[in-house]
Amino acid sequence: MTDPFVVVGADAAGLSAASKFRREAPDRDVVVFEKGRWISFAYCGMPYFIEGRIERISNLLSLSPSEVDERGIDLRRGHEVVGVDPDDGRVAVETADGDRLEQAYSDLLVATGGRAVTGPFDVRGKDGAFTLHDMDAAAAIDAYVADPDEYDPGRADAPAVDRERVDRNAALPAPETAAIVGGGYVGVEMAEALAGRGLEVHLFQRSEHLLPPFGEAVGERVEAELEERGVTVHTGSPVEELVGDGRIEAVAVDGESIAVDLAVVGVGIEPNAELLSGTGVELGEGGAIRTDEYGRTSLPDVYAAGDCATATHAVTGEEAWMPLGLTANRSGRAVGATVAGDPTPVGDIVGTAVVKAFDQECGRVGLVEEKEAVEAGFDPVSETVTAGSRSGYYPGAAETDVTLVADRDTKRLIGGSIVGPDRAAVRINTLATALEADLTVPELERLDLAYAPPFSPVWDPVLVAAKVLNGSLEG
Numbered sequence: 001m002t003d004p005f006v007v008v009g010a011d012a013a014g015l016s017a018a019s020k021f022r023r024e025a026p027d028r029d030v031v032v033f034e035k036g037r038w039i040s041f042a043y044c045g046m047p048y049f050i051e052g053r054i055e056r057i058s059n060l061l062s063l064s065p066s067e068v069d070e071r072g073i074d075l076r077r078g079h080e081v082v083g084v085d086p087d088d089g090r091v092a093v094e095t096a097d098g099d100r101l102e103q104a105y106s107d108l109l110v111a112t113g114g115r116a117v118t119g120p121f122d123v124r125g126k127d128g129a130f131t132l133h134d135m136d137a138a139a140a141i142d143a144y145v146a147d148p149d150e151y152d153p154g155r156a157d158a159p160a161v162d163r164e165r166v167d168r169n170a171a172l173p174a175p176e177t178a179a180i181v182g183g184g185y186v187g188v189e190m191a192e193a194l195a196g197r198g199l200e201v202h203l204f205q206r207s208e209h210l211l212p213p214f215g216e217a218v219g220e221r222v223e224a225e226l227e228e229r230g231v232t233v234h235t236g237s238p239v240e241e242l243v244g245d246g247r248i249e250a251v252a253v254d255g256e257s258i259a260v261d262l263a264v265v266g267v268g269i270e271p272n273a274e275l276l277s278g279t280g281v282e283l284g285e286g287g288a289i290r291t292d293e294y295g296r297t298s299l300p301d302v303y304a305a306g307d308c309a310t311a312t313h314a315v316t317g318e319e320a321w322m323p324l325g326l327t328a329n330r331s332g333r334a335v336g337a338t339v340a341g342d343p344t345p346v347g348d349i350v351g352t353a354v355v356k357a358f359d360q361e362c363g364r365v366g367l368v369e370e371k372e373a374v375e376a377g378f379d380p381v382s383e384t385v386t387a388g389s390r391s392g393y394y395p396g397a398a399e400t401d402v403t404l405v406a407d408r409d410t411k412r413l414i415g416g417s418i419v420g421p422d423r424a425a426v427r428i429n430t431l432a433t434a435l436e437a438d439l440t441v442p443e444l445e446r447l448d449l450a451y452a453p454p455f456s457p458v459w460d461p462v463l464v465a466a467k468v469l470n471g472s473l474e475g
Contacts, residue, residue: 003028003029003106003107004028004029004030004031004103004104004105004106005018005021005025005028005029005030005031005105005106005107005108005109005339006030006031006032006033006091006103006105006107006108006109007030007031007032007033007108007109007111008032008033008081008091008108008109008110008111008112008275009032009033009034009109009110009111009112009113009306010032010033010034010039010040010068010075010077011038011039011040011041011043011111011113011306011328012040012111012306012325012328012329012332013109013111013113013305013306013307013309013328013329013331013332013335014032014034014109014111014305014306014332015032015039015040015063015068015073015332016328016329016330016332016333016336017109017111017303017305017332017333017335017336017339018030018032018068018071018073018336019071019073019333019336020332020333020336020337020340021336021337021339021340022071022072022073024336024337024340024341024342025339025340025341026072028106028340029074030072030073030074031073031074031076031103032068032073032074032075032076033076033079033080033081033091033093033103034075034076034077034078034079035078035079035080035081036077036078036134036160037077037078037159037160038134038135038136038158038160039061039063039065039068039075039077039160040061040062040063040068041060041061041062041135042060042061042062043133043325044325045059045060046060046132046135046137046138047132047186047189047190047192047193048189048193049138049142049155050138050141050142050145050190050193050194050197051192051193051194051196051197052196052197053196055155056154056155056157056158057135057138057139057142057155057156057157057158057161058157058158060135060138061158065077078095078096078097079093079094079095079096080093080094080095081093081275082094082275083275084108084110084275084276084279084299084302086279086299086300086301086302088104089104089105089106089108089301090102090103090104090105091103091105091108105301106301107301107302107303107339108301108302108303109295109302109303109304109305109332109335109336109339110275110276110289110297110302110303110304110305110308110309111304111305111306111308111328111332112271112272112273112275112306112308113271113272113306113307113308113323113328114133114269114270114271114272114307114308114323115133115269115270115272116131116132116133116265116266116268116269117267117268117269117270118131118265118267119265119267120241121181121239121241121242121263121265121267122242123242123263123265126242126244126246126247126248127144127169127172127246127247127248128144128172128175128244128247128248128261128262128263129242129244129248129262129263129265130144130262130263130264130265131264131265131266132186132190132264132266133269135158135160135161136161136162136165136166139155139156139161139162139165139166140162140165140166140169141169141264142155142156143155143156143166143167143169143170144169144170144172144174144175144262145174145175145194145197145199145262146170146174147174148170148171148172148173148174151170153166153167153170172247173261175199175260175261175262176199176200176261177199177200177201177202177259177260177261177262178194178199178200178201178202178260178261178262178263178264179202179204179239179248179251179258179260179262179263179264180194180201180202180203180204180263180264180266181204181239181251181263181264181265181266181267182204182205182206182265182266182267182268183203183204183205183207183209183210183211183212183233183235184210184211184212184213184266184267184268185211185266185353185355186264186266187203187205187210187264187266188203188210188211188222188226188355188357189355189356189357190264190266191203191226191231191357192226192229192231192356192357192358194262194264195229195230195231199262200230200232201230201231201232202231202232202234202251202258202260203226203231203232203233203234204234204237204238204239204251204253205233205234205235205236205237206236206237206238207235207236208235208236209223209235210222210223210226210233210235211355211362211364212369213351213353213364213368213369214353214355214362214363214364214368214417214419215364215368215369215403215417217384217401217403217417217419218362218364218401218403218417218418218419221360221401221419222357222360222362222419223235225357225358225359225360226357226358229358234253237253237254238253239251239252239253240252240253242263242265243257247261248260248261248262248263249261251263269307269323270286270287271286271287271288271289271307271308271309271321271323272307272308273287273288273289273308276289276297276299276302279299280298280299281297281298281299281302282297282298284310284319284321285310285319285320285321286310286321287321288304288307288308288309288310288321289304289308289309289310290310290319291303291304291305291309291310291311291346293312293345293346294334294335294338294343294344294345294346295309295331295334295335295338295346303335303338303339305328305331305332305334305335305346306323306327306328306331306332307323307328309321309331311327311331311346311347311348311349312348312349313348313349313350313351314348314349314350314435314436315350315366315367315376315414315415315435316367316376316377318376320349320351322349322351324349324351324352324353326352327349330346330347331346331347334346334347348436350365350366350432350435350436351364351365351366352364352365352428352429352432353365354425354426354428355425356425359421360419360420360421360424361418361419361420361421361422361423361424361425361426362417362418362419362424362425363417363418363419363424363425363426363427363428363431364415364416364417364418364428365415365416365417365428365431365432365435366405366413366414366415366416366431366432366435367380367405367414367415368403368405368415368416368417370382370405373405373407373414373415376414378407378408378414379407379408379409380405380406380407380408380414381405381406381407381408381469381472381473382403382404382405382406382469383403383404383465383468383469383472384401384402384403384465385401385402385461385464385465385468386399386400386401386402387399387400387402387457387459387460387461387464387465388400388457388461389420389421389422389423389424389456389457389461390422390453390454390455390456390457391453391456391457391458392457393453394453394454396422396454397422397457398420398421398422399420400418400419400420400422400424400427400461401418401419401420402416402417402418402427402461402462402464402465403416403417403418403465404416404431404441404444404465404466404469406440406441406469406473408473410440411440411441411442411470411473412438412439412440412441413431413434413435413439413440413441413444414435415431415435416428416431416465418431418461418462420461423455424461427460427461427462430447430449430460430462431462434447441466441469441470441473442466442470444462444463444466445463445466445467445470447462447463449462449463
């Protein structure tokens with residue numbers, strides 16, 4: 001092989017890098033090792049598959065192995081990279097058949113992603129208890145929720161699916177009551193999904209409001225929406241134990257036991273950085289692999305991208321770890337270009353994220369909570385306003401809550417959140433752009449945003465919030 005570019009991991013960052021590299025450096029070889037069978041799947045679409053909005057699990061696949069092969073990429077599934085020797089420029093690989101081989105590299109990208117955190121909850125070997133961080137889990141939950149006499153095995157139609165696991169869960173009695181442990185992205189989306197499948201749903205959150213990174217205003221509105229839709233929300237209620245031998249029977253919380261026959265644990269993720277253990281690589285925020293502006297690690301010719309790597313926060317200028325989809329795809333593509341000879345920065349991040357809770361659309365960006373803003377060295381001033389999403393006389397207008405956070409001394413916008421039922425989430429992109437451009441609140445207030453009754457009032461909710469916050473900064 002000629003100057004091989006070796007990639008570990010065949011999802012967002014890994015295949016984005018390999019594809020970009022292949023286009024830019026057609027004379028060099030690129031090998032992608034993936035320890036499992038799944039590649040290039042839409043993690044964020046899994047709750048909607050479980051809900052039934054998406055008909056087949058194959059609809060969540062972006063690239064098939066044959067399509068990857070057509071791009072000239074040497075994809076090797078069932079090959080786990082178990083060691084890296086940065087001195088010799090080689091990786092050790094174990095195959096699904098138990099064979100062991102070594103592969104030389106000229107450049108190496110570690111794109112191993114992250115894994116679900118289970119905390120004190122052991123979901124292994126307990127029927128009806130799941131985490132949701134891979135496609136086999138999504139297929140298994142979908143099968144478990146269905147009535148055994150009505151389950152359509154064609155829903156799990158991808159060749160990579162763990163058919164034995166799916167069939168086993170499909171044969172079990174359908175659950176009636178679900179406990180979701182954790183009120184973050186996965187928890188809120190799964191509450192909607194399982195309620196949509198007809199289950200009685202309990203959502204447990206350790207802190208006092210849901211979706212902590214989105215701020216209190218969003219959390220309160222989402223809680224009200226979930227309750228209105230029949231989900232029982234337990235805030236300030238850390239789950240102590242998953243109860244049951246063989247199959248989940250209950251969750252223990254606040255000294256009592258609540259009977260359930262399905263539990264989904266969604267208490268966070270952590271980076272898969274162990275591959276580089278013992279190499280002397282530098283780790284950073286959250287235990288992720290520390291990288292520079294081009295995705296380079298502290299090891300020669302070794303890069304990292306996606307959920308296992310750090311990035312630079314555009315507001316604080318400091319190292320951050322925020323595992324999000326666009327971040328992974330963008331950083332992988334940039335690394336692919338850099339390795340091919342076109343140095344391309346991976347880009348800063350501001351934690352732009354959106355989530356849906358039934359009819360409520362939620363968005364957040366930057367530093368939203370006062371505590372994190374203070375810890376970053378800012379003197380935060382925050383205002384929350386409620387404004388119409390369209391002209392009041394136009395059908396469909398709805399209340400939209402906008403929270404903006406600024407630094408008192410510089411008047412610089414440092415964060416914000418939005419929630420509402422009418423195209424609220426997409427408005428967060430205006431704030432993301434403002435943060436990337438280092439706009440002050442007065443500059444945000446003067447933006448020339450579009451107006452037409454079906455889309456926005458004359459004063460968009462973002463501009464209303466900027467006007468109110470600017471008044472507070474001047475007061």
